[in-house]
Amino acid sequence: MAEEKQNLFQLYRFCFLMLADAAKAQEVFHATLREAAQLAANGEAPRDHLWFFCNARWRCLEAGEQGLQAEDVDLEQDELAEWAPSQIEKLEPQQLAVWISGAPDPQRTALALFYLDEFSYRDLLSVTELKPPELSKLLCDGRRQFQAWLDATFPATQP
Amino acid sequence: MSAPQLSRKDKVLLHCAPLRDEHVNDRALRTALHHARKTESFAVQQNFDKAAASLVQAIPIPQEITDWIPTDTFIAPTRSRWKKYAQNPAFLATGTAILVIAVIGIFQLVDRLNRFPGEPTARRLLTTASSTHAMMLDPVKTDAGALGDFLFMKHRLVHYDVPPEFAELKTLGCRVFDDEDGQRVAQVWAVEKKMQFFLFPAERDAKTGKAREFSGWRNIEQERWAGVVKEQNGVCFMAAIRGNLKDLAPYISKKKE
Numbered sequence: 001m002a003e004e005k006q007n008l009f010q011l012y013r014f015c016f017l018m019l020a021d022a023a024k025a026q027e028v029f030h031a032t033l034r035e036a037a038q039l040a041a042n043g044e045a046p047r048d049h050l051w052f053f054c055n056a057r058w059r060c061l062e063a064g065e066q067g068l069q070a071e072d073v074d075l076e077q078d079e080l081a082e083w084a085p086s087q088i089e090k091l092e093p094q095q096l097a098v099w100i101s102g103a104p105d106p107q108r109t110a111l112a113l114f115y116l117d118e119f120s121y122r123d124l125l126s127v128t129e130l131k132p133p134e135l136s137k138l139l140c141d142g143r144r145q146f147q148a149w150l151d152a153t154f155p156a157t158q159p
Numbered sequence: 160m161s162a163p164q165l166s167r168k169d170k171v172l173l174h175c176a177p178l179r180d181e182h183v184n185d186r187a188l189r190t191a192l193h194h195a196r197k198t199e200s201f202a203v204q205q206n207f208d209k210a211a212a213s214l215v216q217a218i219p220i221p222q223e224i225t226d227w228i229p230t231d232t233f234i235a236p237t238r239s240r241w242k243k244y245a246q247n248p249a250f251l252a253t254g255t256a257i258l259v260i261a262v263i264g265i266f267q268l269v270d271r272l273n274r275f276p277g278e279p280t281a282r283r284l285l286t287t288a289s290s291t292h293a294m295m296l297d298p299v300k301t302d303a304g305a306l307g308d309f310l311f312m313k314h315r316l317v318h319y320d321v322p323p324e325f326a327e328l329k330t331l332g333c334r335v336f337d338d339e340d341g342q343r344v345a346q347v348w349a350v351e352k353k354m355q356f357f358l359f360p361a362e363r364d365a366k367t368g369k370a371r372e373f374s375g376w377r378n379i380e381q382e383r384w385a386g387v388v389k390e391q392n393g394v395c396f397m398a399a400i401r402g403n404l405k406d407l408a409p410y411i412s413k414k415k416e
Contacts, residue, residue: 008228013218026221080203085210093218096211114175117212120182121175136174143174143207 008033010118011052017112018060020094020101028059053127057109064101077144078151087150099149106130107138114139169194173201178208275388276362276371277395278379284344284357285384288399291355293348296332303328303349303356310335310345310358318392319345319358324410325398328354352406357397361390376411378404387411 011032015025032055036046046052081087088096100111110128113119119127125135165173169191176183176192183189195201245251299309304326310319314335329350338344338359347356361370370393377388386399387407400406 009220009224012220012224013215016218017215022221026223029224080200080207082203082206084203084207088207088210088214091214093214096214097218114177115208115211115215117178117215118182120177120184121172121188122185123182124175132175133171136171140174143204146211147207 010116011056014053014112014116015056015060016093017097017100017115018057018108019064020097024063025060028056028063031059032056050123050127053113057127061105061109075145076148076152077141078148080143080147081151084147084150087154090154099146103142103145106134107142110135110138111142165191165194165198173204176201176205178205178212273378275373275377275390277359277388277390278377280338280340280342280359280362281357281379281386281388281395281397282381283338284346284359284397285379285381285386285399287346288355288357288386289382289384289401291346291348293331293353296334296346296348299330299333299347301330302326303330303347306330306333306345306347309333314343314345316343316345316358318394320391320394320396321347321356321358322389322391322396325349325354325356325396352400352402355399357395357399359395359397361393361395380404 012025012029015028015032016022019025019028032052035055036052039045046055096115100108100115102108103111106128110124110130113124113127124130125132128135130138168187172185172188172191173195176188176195183192245254299306301309303321304323307318307320310316310333316335330347331350332348333345335343335345342360345356345358347358348354349356361372363370370390373390375389379386379388380403383403384399384401385404385407386397387404387410388395388397390396398407398410
């Protein structure tokens, strides 16, 4: 299996998806790298690339608790539509981040990591600390909820 | 063409299916993907995910970060840990087999190192020692060291000498007999700890007829009897005792001229 390399910018994108706030994402990103550097200086460098995302995840969740909290409501769900890609193309990255960061954790982490398109299935399970059926349900529900939101936001695109 | 039926397990896995093939490193997931490759619903899901992933890649990186970190900076890849390999069934089976072979090899090596020419005879005589009573021997009360001359004079046994380590021990009796190979064996009963000595011809090379020599003391243990054996001038000497090798260790550790 080819060794995976994670571009450090993906770590920032992960933070951004988790927080939907560039300043906070940057803060978490820097804090994570600082901790990694300190560990490396002490001879305990993180040997797992997932460490960065696990560490950033908890920092993001901590930072997210300080701001406005999304309401705990059951979102509508729609079947995935064939025209969904054209709906998504109309979005700004910020809008997607707002939607993902509003999801409750661990769904928030699962969606953010999944759409970074950097991780294997096992990596996702490892970072989210979920069991396969749990991760599957969260991603499936997330897609359907996002589709419902897309349909509500861009109703004209439906045939 | 009808859509293939997907199992519940396949469906669970497909919801987590990564977009890039290189991230599919799970056998069950690969199988599920194979089953779902031609289904319409999976194609819709993949297109949905690709569009969302593209949007994520469009997230701009702040100037402060791009100034600070070069574009091609990567997080070090995961090092393959030995535990990961150890958990692989193939490595586990191979490792176990190698371990078993190594253990057997070590046992055989140790066993081989402990072997010495004349060992079968010594073991036989250890059995003899366990079934001998002092009464069966001719009374000979002297120092064990003096028996060499006695055996030579009376039985014409050359070099049947008790080594210096045991030469000072007092004897109670002695006898000479032929063992089952027709070899002349001298058996001595010592006072101390009811110890018995055996002197017998060293094993000979079948081709040359020469005695097969070995240096130092060799140990044997058998059915609660222990013996230490030494070869000198083509004759083996064995001190045998009921007990273990620890009981004989003080004698052979003594340096004697």
